[in-house]
Amino acid sequence: MIHDKALQIAVIGGDLRQAHLANKLAQDGFAVSALCLEKDVYLGDEVQLGENAKKVIGTSDVIILPLPVTTDKVTVNAPFSEHKISVREVLSSAKKGALILGGMIDIDMQTKGEQLGLTLIDYLEREELAVLNAVPTSEGAVAIAMRERSSTIFGSTCMITGYGRISKVLARMLLAMGARVIVAARKHSDLAWAKINGCVAIPISKIKDYTSQVDILFNTVPAMILDEEILSSLSHDCLVIDLASKPGGVDFEMAKNLQIKTIWALSLPGKVAPISAGEMIKDTVLNILAERGITIGPN
Amino acid sequence: MIHDKALQIAVIGGDLRQAHLANKLAQDGFAVSALCLEKDVYLGDEVQLGENAKKVIGTSDVIILPLPVTTDKVTVNAPFSEHKISVREVLSSAKKGALILGGMIDIDMQTKGEQLGLTLIDYLEREELAVLNAVPTSEGAVAIAMRERSSTIFGSTCMITGYGRISKVLARMLLAMGARVIVAARKHSDLAWAKINGCVAIPISKIKDYTSQVDILFNTVPAMILDEEILSSLSHDCLVIDLASKPGGVDFEMAKNLQIKTIWALSLPGKVAPISAGEMIKDTVLNILAERGITIGPN
Amino acid sequence: MIHDKALQIAVIGGDLRQAHLANKLAQDGFAVSALCLEKDVYLGDEVQLGENAKKVIGTSDVIILPLPVTTDKVTVNAPFSEHKISVREVLSSAKKGALILGGMIDIDMQTKGEQLGLTLIDYLEREELAVLNAVPTSEGAVAIAMRERSSTIFGSTCMITGYGRISKVLARMLLAMGARVIVAARKHSDLAWAKINGCVAIPISKIKDYTSQVDILFNTVPAMILDEEILSSLSHDCLVIDLASKPGGVDFEMAKNLQIKTIWALSLPGKVAPISAGEMIKDTVLNILAERGITIGPN
Amino acid sequence: MIHDKALQIAVIGGDLRQAHLANKLAQDGFAVSALCLEKDVYLGDEVQLGENAKKVIGTSDVIILPLPVTTDKVTVNAPFSEHKISVREVLSSAKKGALILGGMIDIDMQTKGEQLGLTLIDYLEREELAVLNAVPTSEGAVAIAMRERSSTIFGSTCMITGYGRISKVLARMLLAMGARVIVAARKHSDLAWAKINGCVAIPISKIKDYTSQVDILFNTVPAMILDEEILSSLSHDCLVIDLASKPGGVDFEMAKNLQIKTIWALSLPGKVAPISAGEMIKDTVLNILAERGITIGPN
CATH class of the missing domain: 3.40.50.720 (NAD(P)-binding Rossmann-like Domain)
Structure with a gap:
């Protein structure tokens, strides 16, 4: 050295x-x-x-x-x-x-x-930078949720799609603030982790069974997951926050038509x-x- | 019934x-x-x-x-x-x-x-309403801290004066987000609780020994605690958030002179x-x- | 000084x-x-x-x-x-x-x-000693629950009667280990605290509506709360741990008749x-x- | 289907x-x-x-x-x-x-x-079974630590070597109980995760700088990490719990000579x-x- x-x-x-x-x-x-x-x-x-x-x-x-x-x-x-x-x-x-x-x-x-x-x-x-970046991204996402809603995070039902770096940190933060957190993911091992970490863990194919209860939906998957079918099943005052990099995972046009409030939050670490x-x-x-x-x- | x-x-x-x-x-x-x-x-x-x-x-x-x-x-x-x-x-x-x-x-x-x-x-x-109100107050305080600073709550050092309802909820939230939390209180039993709950617990008389490390100072005590002596000991980029009802616990005039950014956050539940x-x-x-x-x- | x-x-x-x-x-x-x-x-x-x-x-x-x-x-x-x-x-x-x-x-x-x-x-x-003693008492109670059962604390449903010092610390520990925690208490403000802290909070009069789901029942109230009616409503493999000082809060004779495994755990700090x-x-x-x-x- | x-x-x-x-x-x-x-x-x-x-x-x-x-x-x-x-x-x-x-x-x-x-x-x-097994393994490890020591987990300093499945769950449990947790791992990304999750994260090469403060040392790495040099640097009342499958990670012979209490805890899920x-x-x-x-x- x-x-x-x-x-x-x-x-x-x-x-x-x-x-x-x-x-x-x-x-x-x-x-x-x-x-x-x-x-x-x-x-x-x-x-x-x-x-x-x-x-x-x-x-x-x-x-x-x-x-x-x-x-x-x-x-x-x-x-x-x-x-x-x-x-x-x-x-x-x-x-x-x-x-x-x-x-x-x-x-x-x-x-x-x-x-x-x-x-x-x-x-x-570098993997460690990607991991560390999950912290300001999650804090930024929580700050947006606080700013845009008239209710507390405490007592809310949040859904997070995907269970990668950002989801893990974000889920932990939301749980600690008293939210109920539903994680939708594909891999059995990711669902096992989500369950161990205190979330309700559901296969991504079952999202629609849970959407009507959701107050805040955070997407972290960079693929069109939140399509017309899913968006239509959300309650009218659900807030959608898309944290996925381009092309994002939300049909923004459709969300606008359905009057679902949607925020595409990119590059949060440098901003918040x-x-x-x-x-x-x-x-x-x-x-x-x-x-x-x-x-x-x-x- | x-x-x-x-x-x-x-x-x-x-x-x-x-x-x-x-x-x-x-x-x-x-x-x-x-x-x-x-x-x-x-x-x-x-x-x-x-x-x-x-x-x-x-x-x-x-x-x-x-x-x-x-x-x-x-x-x-x-x-x-x-x-x-x-x-x-x-x-x-x-x-x-x-x-x-x-x-x-x-x-x-x-x-x-x-x-x-x-x-x-x-x-x-009613005591239960006062208790429940601590949740939106704490979330509001965290939101202010996020909005006003260029750093994450994670990794920050927060000081909270007093260990009543708001402090208890706020401390738990900050700890869960990865902050180090110093609680300054008077009663031995409050200090025992703060310690059990994961905070650094210090007698209120020792505040000045810790202020130079503090990134965010939350006051919950409705008495002039943050006077010239304490304010002068803060680092120049410390953020002070006063959550105490009138008359508050900060010498705002002095804080202004010392260019310490200070926010008096009143009635948060109805606002946030x-x-x-x-x-x-x-x-x-x-x-x-x-x-x-x-x-x-x-x- | x-x-x-x-x-x-x-x-x-x-x-x-x-x-x-x-x-x-x-x-x-x-x-x-x-x-x-x-x-x-x-x-x-x-x-x-x-x-x-x-x-x-x-x-x-x-x-x-x-x-x-x-x-x-x-x-x-x-x-x-x-x-x-x-x-x-x-x-x-x-x-x-x-x-x-x-x-x-x-x-x-x-x-x-x-x-x-x-x-x-x-x-x-001294209040602070009573507060601090809640920590070894809670750890001792968790250790008993681990030793006596063939299941993990994670995923279990625990009920705690009362929401004083021991209950607060014990509830936090169980929640952190992944248990669902039901707190039964009398005062509205205690129930508000239990809810804020992540528990299901129920009035003590409603205990019987929840007992059939309970895997571990911790009593902290030094009064005969767990009487024949409550004990009979427990599932046969529920474990009862009485943490209340004399006279305790369990009808031990009745528990024995009903073959409910019951442990009266006194003076845990000095023991564990x-x-x-x-x-x-x-x-x-x-x-x-x-x-x-x-x-x-x-x- | x-x-x-x-x-x-x-x-x-x-x-x-x-x-x-x-x-x-x-x-x-x-x-x-x-x-x-x-x-x-x-x-x-x-x-x-x-x-x-x-x-x-x-x-x-x-x-x-x-x-x-x-x-x-x-x-x-x-x-x-x-x-x-x-x-x-x-x-x-x-x-x-x-x-x-x-x-x-x-x-x-x-x-x-x-x-x-x-x-x-x-x-x-199956990855999901390995993940889920980390829960009973961690609870079993905590139970051993409680049983073998005369002090609470709260306030203790624990070191965990490795940051795989068991370590992640165990660290979270210990932190929630009020321990200070030092994680020693090799990969920068593992250290980043450990830090985000509230641990003190150190490279495995620096273990010896921290061992004298450690009350409980949990090993999860199946390679001879705890050799004579490390074991000699432990305080005489440190408890070593080896959770690694064969051949384990502790020089048991040496630990015995040095009178370091060591427990090799294998196959905990089926046991506890x-x-x-x-x-x-x-x-x-x-x-x-x-x-x-x-x-x-x-x-």
């Missing part, structure tokens, strides 16, 4: 999460420079504000790009900056052997980077808890570094 | 809570008339819309006034109505022996009513969960009626 | 709890002597073994007697000793102004002590967790001393 | 679990015959006692063998019977196309059965909760049947 205070890290672009990540890495003792993060974000004194982007990038051992790396396939995603820097420029300015970390690195970028002798790692594909989300990315980055023998401090 | 379907109940004024109460009592089989509740609220078909207020009041066995009964000491509090009816009129129109229920009945009204041969009961003084709050009032009203031998249905 | 390392404490008689108490007080920095505790118990090096009982008692500022102080109304309860010392002798040997602490001090002893210029305090009457029980008495003793201005160490 | 009341099921040998399974399947409406289960077990009236083993086996559509199927590789494991029947005999008497279910079917039996045109399924390899364990096998059997289109009743 290398204890390497001289390790140079560049943090480029991104939002509050990325700024918090920069601050935290600097507090941990790394030499951190920030680029494209100069507007409306708080950066601590320990973080160097990079003046010369090319030089900063060229001298960094590790370059951390935001989540997502880019929204236009050309420039680094940098909503808190007036500067623009292209992904291509970052790659070509990086020194050979540098480690490039980012969220949602596409295949083109991956190929290009490797041709230049760089190592690219998509931290969003950017500080915590930044902290989680930082922990994941540290894990990636530690696996490569790079570590700081006594832990 | 009297099973009395013919019992006449008048529900007068109030907000969504009172409307929900009317609906629920009617669904339970009581004969319910509503007065001063005609605007922007949903009343079910089972509820009679009282046309002639005097007649409705004069023929009712039980009259349910809102919470609070009045905000101007003269008229019944009726934000969802264009009609006005005075408290005095209600009392003088009621038939002898009628039961008048309301929230926050003052001493004048009590005396006046009793002189007229009426029985007046303040449902807000009027349906549930109405349900709770209904349960309490049913308890009051049952104690007087009036009951409906198989339970 | 007096920081008084020279304070002399005598710990007399008792069982493992009392021995643990002596050890802990000595570790906290008090000068502790033990009497009538020489057999089969572990006393640390910091505890003085009193040779001359009269001298030890006569020079002590605080004298801690066991729980209960006596079982025969004459001698101090000392199962781990071959020596006998009478309560009367302890009182008459104590120096004027000494503080005598004990569990279950009777009125005669209280009077006699006060006549001799002593201050007697029954620590068992003497170390923890001793720790709790110690904490309570420290609270008593602190209220009198006697304290040791930084807390 | 076939609703087939005429389906013939033979339940052969085994212990209380198998007897409970027979009763439950009969209550569900299947035609159930029991063999080798005539001593000291309760079989309901709905279960046929097979007189002629050969005939019962030859006419059954489904044959359920115990867990484990055999302990001597020759006869069916039947501790509650004076009859002996060989596994070979069962297979050769079964009718072609019959479904044979059993726990721990070895490769020889599998091959032999298939040659005879039978379908053999080992229900112990045979009724529940039988219920779980039944649920799994029903899943297996349902997947083959065989079902009974409205669910």
